[in-house]
Amino acid sequence: MPRSLSAQHDRFALNRPFRIARGVKTAADVVTVTIMQDGHVGRGEGVPYPRYGESIAVTLAEIARVQDAIEAGADRQALLGLLRPGAARNAIDCALWDLEAKIAGSTVAALIGAPAPVALASALTVVIDTPEAMAQAAAAIATAPLIKVKVDADAPAAQIRAVVNAAPDAALIVDPNEGWDRAVLENMQDMLVELRVALLEQPVPSGADAWLAGFKSAVPICADELVHTADDLDQVAARYQYVNIKLDKAGGLTAALDLAAAASARGLGLMTGCMVSSSLSIAPALHVARLCAFVDLDGPVWLAEDRPGGVTDAGGILSPPSPGFWGS
Template structure:
């Protein structure tokens, strides 16, 4: 951002109930509460939304407290580079960083995607996620995504059951790209039992097979398909430390602390020869919009979060024919709060 200008800071939490319980390995989500940051300078508004990182005890209540402690510094005016030195990676920094992006966009009249160095913002092919359940149920849910060109299946760490899940979905959905997400569910002894079924079912990506902190379990396992890091790599520093253990880096703004860090990670991952993926922690279109900007730099896009909520914001991101698009009226120079 340019010269710092004082702002008024508004903070609140929203419950964001989900339309149905959503199961992954080790967790069932019935809501995805989020913190919303709003910055006002009298003429312009900047907003950001963050759910935090549940497995790091990064929750909306703690995010509010973190930001309140910095209220005088925030309201005096700061830029995104300074913010990266004030707060660690996580939801609080993400919400504030994204609010600063939109505030700059409104002040300049320039879309966020253009501020990020893009010539235009293209619609993006996105995955549609199927929560873990019985194989036949997952197959039905996958088939119900009639527009989907790409699917992501949640697994739970049981090789036999997970293999049945993948086979059932592929039988019902022979055409879409399929990736699977183990959410840390596998160990060195169990992962090799799953891999043949993934290859058989033409699965293109295995996300976060191992427990965070136990990435050494992947050593010696033949990679029959690309492995992606999600929980294992949160921010730029962890990318530098652990990139060699993965083929794809899944960047989430809640994990890394905002669009500013996310863009740095995407560029660095490319330099390291990695593919780049973008996801989010569910959330409304206000969370999906900055991730959509990051998605312009990514190979794999997983931005279906708003469809799992009982209610999204208006205006919202748009899904059609398997793609997500996001207009400037959602987040940027034409948006209003």
């Protein structure tokens, strides 16, 4: 039976607004790719991100442009040369991994040569709000081992302190989403130490961060928007101590695993993250998560309704999806 590919826009309403320094969203808009061959079905999901010039329409158009090649048998390695890193390539790559495992009667973990995913600590996110509201949100997840705090440049110290006071035992990732400048970062150094922040994620714009090469931060700084694939590591390694590996940025699990290996070889620490998404985005990312010191895969926690059989969170411990959901 010939291979066939289809792609569609799916929308998942959120259970509450997701507010960061860049804006607020109330739904997760994703592109779902399905590839069928010999009675087997592989699925993948990509989340277009406007920060990188992506949209649902752009992503669907990119997928359509390579549909004939994929249906003719192009594999994951060929895909790397057909599409740029991004949501379209991610959705196809993950669908091909899923399909490959099912055709082989195996699992993605076995194809990689890695253990099957297991439950692990994954950050729960407190989004930007008043310090009082952020404290209330943090109190509700105070037993989680890891909390990510979204902040802006207006009152970051008050925002972080509110979360720390409400959840004093959790490790903290602070994420300004490029919202700070050099002055704010320098002024926040003592506060970050006082509040026991474990990791600071992309505090300044990736296009205005060259000065970080000579900056001695009191806490480790993680590159997010700056790093997409292993090709970015020359710049990243001089400026940051960690990299945030996201499948939608790397353009799939294939490229993400390459990035993880290359970053580790340079002595960079690893984090994995996600967009606000369904569990179909998270299942492949679990194969990167096992390599990382920090895991932030709570995208489906924000959905009013996830895909059936997806990952589950219990107090900041994320469990893999049901057998057969993806990659098995």
